[in-house]
Amino acid sequence: MNTLPPLPCYLNGEFTELPNAKISVMDRGFIFGDGVYEVAPVYSGQLFRFEQHMARLDRSLTELRITNPLSKAQWTDVARQLIATYAKSVGAKAQDTDQLIYIQVTRGVAMRDHVMPQDITPTIFVMTNVMKPVPAAQRATGVACVTADDFRWEKAHIKATSLLGAVFARQISFDAGAMETVMFRHGFLSEAAASNVWVVKDGKVIGVPKDNLVLEGIRFGLIEEICGAQGIGFELRRIGRDEVLNADELLLSSATKEVLAISTLDGKPVGSGKPGPVYAALYAGYQAAKAKTVQGSMP
Ligand SMILES: Cc1ncc(COP(=O)(O)O)c(C=O)c1O
Structure with missing residues (x-):
């Protein structure tokens, strides 16, 4: 039974909802934890210090020898679309919502081998969720x-x-x-x-x-x-x-x-x-x- 909430997300170029987002069992993120992520807050619909999150994503990807699959403008665009979709789904205006953007890039799908395979396509996953403030x-x-x-x-x-x-x-x-x-x-x-x-x-x-x-x-x-x-x-x-x-x-x-x-x-x-x-x-x-x-x- 799939109990995931229908939160908006983005997987490899497509906008969808969490229960519909599926990846291969041979994704190296699943097999080895071979990937990186970011968690960026959104206040009143606005990404907070997103430049810095993008810079850290670049640093993490460089360490893993993965080429950043999207430009900063593309990441920002994906994040903004998710922010708007989430707000709409809860009947709110984006500027009335605080959210949390989660970004994950894994090395991609390949047969299992510890050595980093060359020329595979990274898996890109982004989701948004409501921000739960500290009580x-x-x-x-x-x-x-x-x-x-x-x-x-x-x-x-x-x-x-x-x-x-x-x-x-x-x-x-x-x-x-x-x-x-x-x-x-x-x-x-x-x-x-x-x-x-x-x-x-x-x-x-x-x-x-x-x-x-x-x-x-x-x-x-x-x-x-x-x-x-x-x-x-x-x-x-x-x-x-x-x-x-x-x-x-x-x-x-x-x-x-x-x-x-x-x-x-x-x-x-x-x-x-x-x-x-x-x-x-x-x-x-x-x-x-x-x-x-x-x-x-x-x-
Ligand atoms: C191990 C670790 N250190 C520090 C932080 C704080 O990082 P940030 O301020 O970017 O959330 C995090 C955030 O999740 C973390 O996982």
Whole structure:
């Protein structure tokens, strides 16, 4: 029985709905997780920081030696058509909807062989869905997180669809009734299962270096910009476990979480145990950036 909702999607050049979108069992995305993806928010019908998502998609595809099958204009056009179709399907105007665009490119279909086959056609899949904002209670109180060793591979900078490491990592926090799993590699902070992690100490925001051990979230650049605009110190460097445990504030960031305060880590309060002033400043800056995107698109 197919229980998928009839959400609009795009598969290899055709617009359709999820229950009708079918790929070959020999797709290397299915067989090897040999593909990359992007998740881009849409506020009031407008793609948010889509340029940056496109740039990261290019970087991920380059790592996999896959030629980007669409131009930036084509990706944008597909995304915009899906945004409009989804809005229509729920009886709304596009500008009255917040959505989440998911993009996936796999190497394509071939007989199973680990070696990357040449000259096959990438599989292109794009869908949209309603954006589920962080519940107000979690915004107000912050969220619980737990820690774990980072057992994922050492190419975490690629936004790859082979996500078993992330699935295992996220399950650790889910089983503990927590929101995210904050991971450490050899005693140094890396990131969370599906978010970047930020330490606040003495009013400064500290993040980890943009290297192969973490995914450079689109919020890296945005948080740096907000800090710059608000006169908040910003630094990227290696962060030891002790610094995380003694942080004044700890934050998560991702497309859906935006910035989100961590209230407890492994059951112990972070700082005051409540979302702090730097979180509040970044969250306000983030909302202003969203509003600017939406206003900028108005005629
Ligand atoms: C492992 C990992 N790190 C960081 C992020 C945050 O990236 P972004 O801010 O682009 O959503 C994600 C997002 O899903 C992720 O999966």
